[in-house]
Amino acid sequence: MAAQRKLNPLYSMRKTPSQARSKATIDAILSSATRLLLSIGYDKASTNKIADLAGVGIGSLYEYFPGKEAIFAEVRRREDQRLFNLTMERPDPRSIKELVRSHVAVYLEFVRSNLVLHAALINDVPQFAVGQQELPFYREYVPWATEFLHTHKAELRLDGNITQVANFVSHVARATIDNYVLHAPDQLTAPLIEDLLIDLLERFLLEP
Amino acid sequence: MAAQRKLNPLYSMRKTPSQARSKATIDAILSSATRLLLSIGYDKASTNKIADLAGVGIGSLYEYFPGKEAIFAEVRRREDQRLFNLTMERPDPRSIKELVRSHVAVYLEFVRSNLVLHAALINDVPQFAVGQQELPFYREYVPWATEFLHTHKAELRLDGNITQVANFVSHVARATIDNYVLHAPDQLTAPLIEDLLIDLLERFLLEP
């Protein structure tokens, strides 16, 4: 019988693993891919090298991933999931001001903890529009933030479409930090960027 | 005698062309590379295909470019130069408010004029830190904006390090628009993003 396959043949896994050892194999592949991404970059990280470094047969790799793109899409997805979890572990913000400070801080801490990896994920690994929308940031965080702004709309300066505002603010924060990761990573260790970004967002969202 | 070579062997051109026909060859290569980027993407746009489509021998391609990366770095550099020229052709802004509105508008118009190309340049083509700093945006525009803010510092709300503020604002604007190009290009055609972005920057820079 043919192996079970998921819908999108390019970016999702092929088989759905059921035993513990196959999950370990997948973890080994993803860990190997991450290490190779850091050491030799996306272009040169071939599926053969990934399998070798993982201590896994090349055949096994193709049991679980339809190709190279899918492997790195999964690396990205897991990192994004980790960020989402970190964000949600924070104490519930009691105001928009707290929300902005808390979530800017947690994202900055997140990228600072492994600058090279996040720079590579932003820069080196191609992003495919389809897979992108499946990231927890878009699927879970942005809707969450939208809901939060709705329940705190009394604090808001703007009275237009709150959904669009939430979307906009989420993207500005993420895009700005990502931009510094890429082009000025040294400035991320100083607190200045954090202050500027918080100031920017607060003045946009709140009355002075 | 050996061909003249520039400093960075990876991202710069090899020979410096002197005759008109060689400039035409280079243009044909860059145009071909751009078309292939749009049609088949960075990964599959090999140097052989680029030369073929350009109607140029593969040998000629390697006379002028040390490799694939350098070709696309030059495509990016020329696009960035074009943006800088468009920006500088605008009437001189007479206030920070005018600056923000004018330059946000010109950049939005620029990316809207060829969304697919700019999405590919942001997303698909790897960016190398070294070459990045050589883009007109960093080398010319940011210093220009810094100078502008200095001469209009009376309007500014902040009195801290103006250079860092100019840097920050330039990056926020560019990063945010690039982010929409990638993840929500449809929203770029509506004027809403422009309004939100201008509002964001003005409230950050100016007194209410």
Place this chain on the structure above:
DNA sequence: GCATTATACGAGTTATCGCTCGGTTATGGT
């Protein structure tokens, strides 16, 4: 017009790529 240099060329070399396939080995339910 002649020498020098710039430009153009592309078959061929070497390497690696993504990926298949036929098969072996391990696991777990009954």
Place this chain on the structure above:
DNA sequence: ACCATAACCGAGCGATAACTCGTATAATGC
């Protein structure tokens, strides 16, 4: 204990990649 199936394997195939080099042609300076 047995067997269905999940997991694992890696030699090898066909394709294509980046890039070289010996050579041919065109432009330029004198």
